[in-house]
Amino acid sequence: MGGLGKTALAQSIYTHYGMTNDGMFQMKLLVCVSEEFDLKIIIQKLIESATGKKPESFLQIDSLQCELRKQIDGKKYLLVMDDVWNEKKEEWLHLKRLLMGGAKGSRILITTRSEQVAKTFDSTATYSLQTLDPSNSWLLFQKMTGLEGRSNNKKTKLDQMNSNLMQIGKEILSRLKGVPLVIRTIGGLLKDNKSERFWLSFKD
Structure with a gap:
């Protein structure tokens, strides 16, 4: 594919x-x-x-x-x-x-x-690419959207927003079936608008 x-x-x-x-x-x-x-x-x-x-x-x-x-x-x-x-x-x-x-x-x-x-083409060796596993899908999604976890114990408003976006992001990601190009494209789109309303609307 x-x-x-x-x-x-x-x-x-x-x-x-x-x-x-x-x-x-x-x-x-x-x-x-x-x-x-x-x-x-x-x-x-x-x-x-x-x-x-x-x-x-x-x-x-x-x-x-x-x-x-x-x-x-x-x-x-x-x-x-x-x-x-x-x-x-x-x-x-x-x-x-x-x-x-x-x-x-x-x-x-x-x-x-x-x-x-x-x-x-008389290939001597072939390599069939597969979809990404869930772990690598999430890593790529985070990279493309700019989502980063925060290690501070003290929660800030930004931490809460990131946490909410991560939860929505995981729900969106579950529908992308591990296809790298789709993750990159949608991740790039979501990166440009970090409002929860937009992400929820996109998910729906």
Whole structure:
């Protein structure tokens, strides 16, 4: 399902300090594929990711393929392909042939909602994201709403308001089913208005 954090996880891996040019990989490539698996568009995005420049739109696919090979051949690369929907084996094999020139140890990480896509791409390992457990859901909700517990024994008006909001927040959270994107979105909305009336109205 959407909103579990597939893209966020892939981007976190992509931007991790250990993945930089002086780290595990000589080159990093990131492309959002989406529903239409158009080989020419994907190659254009790969070249742009590799060079930082958009290739000329008039170039034919043969020229683009040559340019892509020039950029990656002999280099150890990490390629992240985000939001892949294509289940047609032949289209993947065509792209795979263009990527085979990378050095040993190159890796391709794809995100998808479909197990069939993972099979189509000959994945060596798959990881299925799950919804957050109640404890982590609450931690994320607190972070997004700015709710913080107070350790003082002496109760203040602010402590009481926070306590009331926490109780309402837990009731709201129980309906969000542990989906990170939903928690982040609703938490951000509630953060902008800390009145009990608003939170109760939202809950209802």
